[in-house]
Amino acid sequence: MRDSLDKTQQGLKRSRETWFGKVASLFDRTRVGDEVWDELEELLIAADVGVTTTQKLIEKVKQRIKAEKLSEGTQVRAVLKEEMVNLLKVDAGAASVSSLAGSQIILVVGVNGSGKTTSIAKLAYGFKNEGKKVILAAADTFRAAAIDQLKRWGERIGVEVVAHESGGDPGAVVYDALQAAQNRQAQVVIIDTAGRLHTKFNLMEELKKIKRVAGKYEMPQEVLLVIDATTGQNGLAQTRHFTEAVGVNGIFLAKLDGTAKGGIVLAIYDELKIPITYIGTGEQLEDIAPFNANTFVGAIFS
Template identity: 45%
Template sequence: MELVILVVVIAVVVIGGLSGLVVGRSRKKRKLPPPPPAAPTITSPPTEPHVGDEAETPRDEHRRTIEEVGLPDAETATETPVAVEDPVVGLAPAPPVEVPEPTAGRLVRLRARLARSQNSLGKGLLTLLSREHLDEETWEEIEDTLLTADVGVKPTQELVERLRERVRVLGTRSPEELRTLLREELITLVGADLPREVNTESPLDTPAVVMVVGVNGTGKTTTTGKLARVLVADGRSVVLGAADTFRAAAADQLQTWGERVGARTVRGPEGGDPASVAFDAVKEGIAEGADVVLIDTAGRLHTKTGLMDELGKVKRVVEKHGPLDEVLLVLDATTGQNGLVQARVFAEVVDITGIVLTKLDGTAKGGIVVAVQRELGVPVKLVGLGEGADDLAPFEPAAFVDALIGD
């Protein structure tokens, strides 16, 4: 009996401990899962007032009566209203049109700039000719000086032969006599009797058409813009044709040059047909009654046959309006004899009538003037002597030679 009671007591104790354990565990705080992220707050835009709605007037605001509102008198109310230009939508003032300096004597005014880089040729020749004994070695040095200046082999031989003969016959020795002798022979070599004027007179009742050609990097587009200034300075009205459609910058650049002197620029879409732009430029020039149409063509690499053929196409299309009056080839004077290779190829395609030598102020090789004229049989008509807008000058043989040999 006692054993049964003991077993019952132990059972009660065990059951009580288990229930306490369960209750204790149930009382522990359970870890809840994290709440979901809050949805973003969307702020609705202020409601637009509907037609007929009025803004709410603050209650403490004083409202004026009809007697307090000032009304215009009868005379003021019947006056004609004056239009006031809206400063926001008004057109920007057009840039002022520049007046280029006259071209007459421009090369003489730029002589100092040319002489800084060319004097080495003239002074070198005068120094050699002033030697007490003009032996064979001295004459060879004179030849080398001329060849180094890119005069060319044949013109150099001709000049040296004439100098040797005149020095022998005249017995010239004084510096002043030698300078006069050298000046005369160089002017003869450059060609004082060649026609130098850019042909801007058309035999027909249409504008004269001038096409500007050349390879990349010679300053062709800039030269075309400067040529427009030369023509405007001489009283000619000009229309520009931006037929270099392969570079959008070229058309923009040419248009900027034109706007500065009041010349309109005809241009087409980038990558468009250059011949079409050239045709339209001449057509617009005829419609406006312009004196001259200047056509700037793309910078052609003379080794690219297809591009040269396209240049020939531009020429043929333009000639549907009438003959080309001038075809100017732009050459970089610093390229020297390599420029002659370019000149030959262009001459075969478009019949060059004149040469523009750029960057002549940056080289001591002024003899390229002689060499390129001999190679093409056409004269140098314009020379570029700097970066300024009016640094393109008509070529004058005497002024050029005077810059070569100095005072």
């Protein structure tokens, strides 16, 4: 993966040039008056930070500038940036799946159209470049096209794909993939699952079954939810439903380069306390970066 700062700045270009650019310019004035707070609230909500998180953030900034007797625009902007970093207090970099030692299972879930399969390819590409042996499991057996797509990615990247015929049992695919991983001493198994609406009970139950099969192997298991950053606040509802079903413990925020509303990152952390482990910053395989709070906040204001 390329330098994470450069990739994060690339992914947040639209956010930086629109809503957060306007936020930064609010504090270009010499002194900050009361009128700034209403403007700041409107801009943060427009950037998908969400009403609750926005109000909490502004209140913390107000408390600090009062306690520290600050009034200059540059000082207040610095406090805002610090409080944003504090809000992103779950260290996603430390929780990143790429940092886990030994073998690991990554169960990738998400709704249709979230960019799930492409995100899997980016992960596999990154792990392979780290020198790890990777196996992909094509457990989306509902669509033949999904199996073919994963096979094409596997061929392009140079990693093995374990797949059955379309319509088969996803749990059996996962079992075979994990057996193959043990036999070939693979370090990473990434499981692709059917893109499913988070409101569909039967499909969510099948996802639980896949997780149970994977859980029989003594390997660390990460449940990674892929969210399309352009869906905004709907991503919060998706995360809640998937977490209730299968215990999501990491988020891959895809298509961040396609939205001007990067504030959804703040809302996810504040309301759900689930770390964003990766962000998708473009269409190429290398367009992926581990999420880091300081890098993120620096990129939206740089």
